[in-house]
Amino acid sequence: MPGMSRPSFTRSLLAPQHWPGWLGVGVVWLIARLPRPWLMSLGRSLGQLVQRVPSPRRHIAEVNIALCFPELSKTEQAELVNAHLRDIGLMMVEFALGWMGSERAIAEVPVTVEGLEHLKAARSQGKGVLLVGGHFSHLELCARLVSQRIRISGMYRKMDSAAFEWAVLRARLDYAEAMFDKDDIRGTVKYLRSGGTLWYAPDQDMRSKDSVFVPFFGIPAATITATHHLARLSGARVIPFFHRRLPGNAGYALRLGAPLEDFPSRDPTEDTARVNVAIEDMVRAAPEQYLWVHKRFKTRPEGSPSVY
Numbered sequence: 001m002p003g004m005s006r007p008s009f010t011r012s013l014l015a016p017q018h019w020p021g022w023l024g025v026g027v028v029w030l031i032a033r034l035p036r037p038w039l040m041s042l043g044r045s046l047g048q049l050v051q052r053v054p055s056p057r058r059h060i061a062e063v064n065i066a067l068c069f070p071e072l073s074k075t076e077q078a079e080l081v082n083a084h085l086r087d088i089g090l091m092m093v094e095f096a097l098g099w100m101g102s103e104r105a106i107a108e109v110p111v112t113v114e115g116l117e118h119l120k121a122a123r124s125q126g127k128g129v130l131l132v133g134g135h136f137s138h139l140e141l142c143a144r145l146v147s148q149r150i151r152i153s154g155m156y157r158k159m160d161s162a163a164f165e166w167a168v169l170r171a172r173l174d175y176a177e178a179m180f181d182k183d184d185i186r187g188t189v190k191y192l193r194s195g196g197t198l199w200y201a202p203d204q205d206m207r208s209k210d211s212v213f214v215p216f217f218g219i220p221a222a223t224i225t226a227t228h229h230l231a232r233l234s235g236a237r238v239i240p241f242f243h244r245r246l247p248g249n250a251g252y253a254l255r256l257g258a259p260l261e262d263f264p265s266r267d268p269t270e271d272t273a274r275v276n277v278a279i280e281d282m283v284r285a286a287p288e289q290y291l292w293v294h295k296r297f298k299t300r301p302e303g304s305p306s307v308y
Contacts, residue, residue: 098142
């Protein structure tokens with residue numbers, strides 16, 4: 001199987017400089033052991049704290065939401081910002097559950113999945129699948145939830161903390177079929193050609209030379225063209241993958257859309273713009289759950305001032 005190998009434990013990971021990381025891993029593990037109602041209650045409490053504590057991230061969210069939802073009044077924009085910051089608290093505990101929750105705990109999470117017929121149709125044709133989604137607060141948990149139903153792999157960016165890197169990569173490889181470094185294009189293409197299914201989120205400003213400016217909520221956004229190239233090189237179908245948290249403790253709704261037609265085309269910019277449209281539709285369906293604290297518009301067209 002291509003992809004990253006399961007990391008081995010080495011004595012160097014016990015060095016004092018890694019102790020803060022191990023403390024963090026321990027806290028995450030303990031949170032993941034909480035009964036789900038307690039865990040979600042903790043997340044909401046953390047969200048109230050995040051909303052109240054001053055942070056540069058609030059300014060980023062305010063700018064992003066003002067740019068993307070100019071039709072909202074100032075009051076409505078402020079309400080959406082606060083709702084998103086409260087959602088960050090839930091994101092913290094959902095990451096813990098997704099990474100280190102037991103199989104029993106994951107099995108108890110209410111979830112519905114629609115659109116699996118699109119995946120089955122692609123597989124019946126011997127095609128790999130790119131599940132293209134966005135950076136929503138519950139992406140790690142929903143990746144694990146969907147992995148209970150389909151064999152799925154993901155793309156991976158190495159963590160700064162060696163302790164978290166060891167623990168999280170091992171955890172992901174317990175439920176994912178494979179994990180690919182974000183720069184491992186050859187391995188990713190080989191996996192897709194073999195009929196594999198890869199979850200992929202191309203909606204962050206990666207400051208990459210392979211980015212183009214295409215609209216996202218009507219704003220020129222530097223967006224990587226990798227979806228076009230992966231589909232072109234592998235022949236994989238591109239299927240939008242949306243997930244949202246339902247109100248209260250009702251769980252999560254996951255939906256696989258129909259494959260993008262005539263994708264890829266000969267134009268990587270046009271294809272990248274189509275992917276942004278699909279992700280924008282997902283965001284509009286659950287705007288408070290999208291990761292607005294990311295500097296999505298950090299890279300600007302030449303001559304354009306910074307928005308942050």
